[in-house]
Amino acid sequence: MSKVVLCHGIGYTFAHRENMHGDWFRELRTGLVDTGLPPVEAADVAAVYYGNCYRSVGKKGGPGSDEFSELPGYGPADLDDDLELELLEALAENTGEGRPGSKGAVQGLFRRLVESELLGDAPAKAVVWMIKQVHRYLTDDALRDAVLARWDGVVTGDTRVVVAHSLGSVIAYDALCAHPEWEVDTLVTLGSPLGLGAISSRLRPPLVRGEAARWPNVRRWVNVAAVEDPVALVKELAPLFGKEVEDHLVRNGRFGAHSVRRYLTTAEAARGIADGLAGR
Structure with missing residues (x-):
């Protein structure tokens, strides 16, 4: 059963669980190997995929040659x-x-x-x-419940580490808070927007100013934020969620600032994952 569970962020509406698992696993393994840590095997990694929860009812087929071609003409x-x-x-x-x-x-x-x-x-x-x-995840209860239901059966008694990127870190926090029976050792958040008041005030449970935030039922929380990442605008989560959060600053470069692939190959993420697998 899976020891590491991955949760993606925005932009996976037309992707698939297998694609996400393959892409993330390669970078995760690369990060571990390059940092001199024991690599994981593909069978030890599972993905929480919820991208198609955002698909319109009755929509058929996938995207065109341009992954953004099927989006409405938003402005x-x-x-x-x-x-x-x-x-x-x-x-x-x-x-x-x-x-x-x-x-x-x-x-x-x-x-x-x-x-x-x-x-x-x-x-x-x-x-x-x-x-x-x-916006939809935070305000549409039906969508939110459908997204959180995707965790069912993915996290098992063997799961030691949850790795979540971007909006996925918000979803992972909600899921972990809702399941105190899970025995996850370590949460690793990458490029997380959890520090934004617009988001933290709409968590389940919400973060209320002046009150202690709920701890997400893990032994250890490692948060990695890139200096250049505009989504992880609040780089340190410890002031909001408790001094036990281990905040790390990295550099992903300006044009890959929010890239999950760059985050997964940082030594900080690799060590957090490896230590969680070892229970350290």
Whole structure:
């Protein structure tokens, strides 16, 4: 049974569990080997795949030659919900430019974020789509329940480590808090947005200012954030979730700032995973 369980973030709507498992496993194993740590075998790794929970009812087929070709023609005007605007502001804050003082400057915020390429070379409509995926998970209870149900049977008594990237770290936190009977040793979060108030205030259970956050039923929590990563805007989670969180800063490079592949090959992530497998 699987000793390591992986949970992806946004952008996997048209992917498949096998593709995700293969891509992540190669980078995870590379990170362990390059750091001089014992590698894991493919049979010891499982994936929580929830991307197709975001598919429209009755939609058939996969994406075209361009992975973004089937997205609606989103633009900044489609970001009209308070939560979506709050997320846009938080992401744009990390572009290094002056921050507008009101939500009325949506066009300016959006332009700064897209032109900064901090989220890679994704087209503008994909940036809106990414924000809307986070919004839907946090506000659509039916979707959220469907996503969390994907954990059923993946985490077993043999699971020692959960590795979660981006929105996946939010989902992993919700899942671990909901299952105190699981015996997971270590949670490794990569490029996590859990420090953003727009997200932490909508967790299950929510983080309430002035109150202690719930610990996600693990012995150890290792959080890795890249200096350049705009999604992991709050680099240290210990002030919010408890001093036991082990925060590590890394550099992924500007154009791979949020890349899960770059995170998985860092020594900090590799050591967290290896130590969790060894129970250290």
